[in-house]
């Protein structure tokens with residue numbers, strides 16, 4: 001499966017005369033539809049942090065998605081779409097007593113957990129709620145491994161869910177997160193193996209859970225790694241592995257088992273793009289004696305491209321199709337040296353003739369862009385958001 005920029009997005013980028021981030025709501029809806037058809041029986045809880053833009057959330061809610069919220073603030077935003085509180089869960093294992101009280105008052109009754117201390121607090125401040133226990137994964141094979149901060153061993157998970165039952169909570173499920181932009185089927189296989197082991201151990205104790213939460217980790221298709229190589233994740237094989245895993249878990253459970261997933265990146269990354277401009281292309285001799293070209297853009301780590309240390313986004317220079325190029329290091333507009341694209345192994349070919357003010361399109365940056373934007377670091381304000389209407393709205397317009 002490969003990635004191409006839609007003609008809608010291309011036209012919107014071409015029409016933009018000022019810097020902005022553009023989200024294609026129809027593209028996001030198509031990504032949602034395609035995911036639920038690839039994984040029959042899955043319910044989606046969008047991981048809000050990947051793109052907490054009201055219109056994006058509303059589009060997904062209209063499609064039937066619920067939300068994976070990580071704080072009372074996200075719960076409030078999720079409920080603002082009109083979804084019932086039953087479609088929102090507290091997916092963050094890290095929460096204070098106060099956070100639990102607030103979530104409970106907002107109507108949330110499903111909580112992620114991974115420790116006895118957290119279960120005890122949930123039993124106190126959200127009595128009678130449902131809890132699902134997150135299993136630790138290694139994060140191997142992912143561009144962003146998420147190991148250690150959340151999740152526990154299988155043995156601990158059994159203890160945690162047994163404790164939940166004792167304290168009057170409903171031990172409702174198990175969850176995993178294989179790491180963000182997971183590139184391998186082996187990581188999914190490993191996650192299903194862990195889930196299988198814990199499901200069997202739980203049934204020996206006669207603890208019957210009703211769902212498995214497969215978390216996030218599904219990849220974007222349009223990324224290039226730090227060396228500038230297309231990532232090309234094996235999405236079809238990943239889906240096949242997940243379908244098989246779901247079948248196997250259902251067989252083992254013996255009782256009905258629902259599946260939910262919390263995609264973030266996969267649904268939005270390829271349907272967001274930034275219109276930026278060239279700040280300056282410069283050439284400087286370094287202390288090593290090497291001459292380096294640096295392309296400074298109006299957008300970088302602090303106003304939309306937080307993940308540039310792991311990714312080289314695809315760039316397009318719409319006013320320079322042919323002509324001589326120079327290998328350059330690409331960086332954002334601030335005076336912070338972290339505000340630089342990864343360039344250890346490969347420089348980016350940049351048209352030598354680019355001039356300050358020329359438009360630059362930065363592709364596949366719809367995930368973790370608005371949420372990781374600073375409050376105007378160095379005075380560079382967050383990018384304004386432009387939304388390309390969803391199919392439903394386009395239809396209404398046509399009436």
Ligand SMILES: *Cc1c(COP(=O)(O)O)cnc(C)c1O
Pocket residue numbers: 047049050068091092177179180181215216217218262263264265266
């Ligand atoms: C961040 C996060 C997600 C989304 O991860 P992606 O890799 O963007 O799909 C899902 N679930 C939880 C608990 C998360 O923290």
